[in-house]
Amino acid sequence: MPDLNALIDAARDAMGNAYAPYSNFSVGAAILGPSGQIFAGANVENAAYPQGQCAETSAIGAMILGGDRAIREIVVMGGKPGDGLLCTPCGGCRQRLREFAAPNTPIHVCGPEGLRRTFTLAELLPHSFGPDNLDF
Template sequence: MASGVEIENLTCIARAMMERAYAPYSRFHVGAAILGESGRVHSGANVENAAYPQGQCAETSAIGAMIAGGDRRIRAIAVMGAPWRDGAPLDSPALCTPCGGCRQRIREFASPDTPVHVCGPEGLRRTFTLAELLPESFGPDNLEF
């Protein structure tokens, strides 16, 4: 479980990644920051593509950075997203939780009790466990036979 300082650090990094997102089509910027098993933080931003299915979510980008950085387990993750206009985030009360595909990707490297911190531009809005976001999930342990 991440400490208060770690959550604040993850939130700040997710914000920086959100600001760097490449989202010219949806104009919805998302950033993610993962606390790996080593204590290092790995981050990513969403990257859209004119051929929509070819885009990449922020969580997926951060997981790739985590693997490239040598970590294999997620201790905590922060996700921050907002609609974006004129170079700044818009105020929206909607939570930006990971999409279904990203929930499954997170599950590959996290346990059901892993905290998922959902943030808006102002900061932390709500914390879920992965099990709350993806109940009764299929994961690597299902293949241990």
């Protein structure tokens, strides 16, 4: 099973391949699926701003394509080395993560130098609406 450093490295590599010509703010994400595979993604901006795609969304798409349907843990990486800022998932990505992650799923927020802080999904998205709300 890959360790946290492998996830951080995958997110760092993805961040290096981000397409962010408008904001100049590159983000990478790496998901560990239940199969043990790592799925990475980068943000992809678009001149029509709302048409861009977040790194977490790209990584989720790669996970689904790879055959996994759950997130065991995720790394989200953004910012400049040593700036100390937290590049947490945006609101839309928090909801996307909720679709595939349990409330206790670790979300590791990193800068290029490594781990800055770990949250659970429940900490970032308390009282969330998810698939279990639709069980009849």
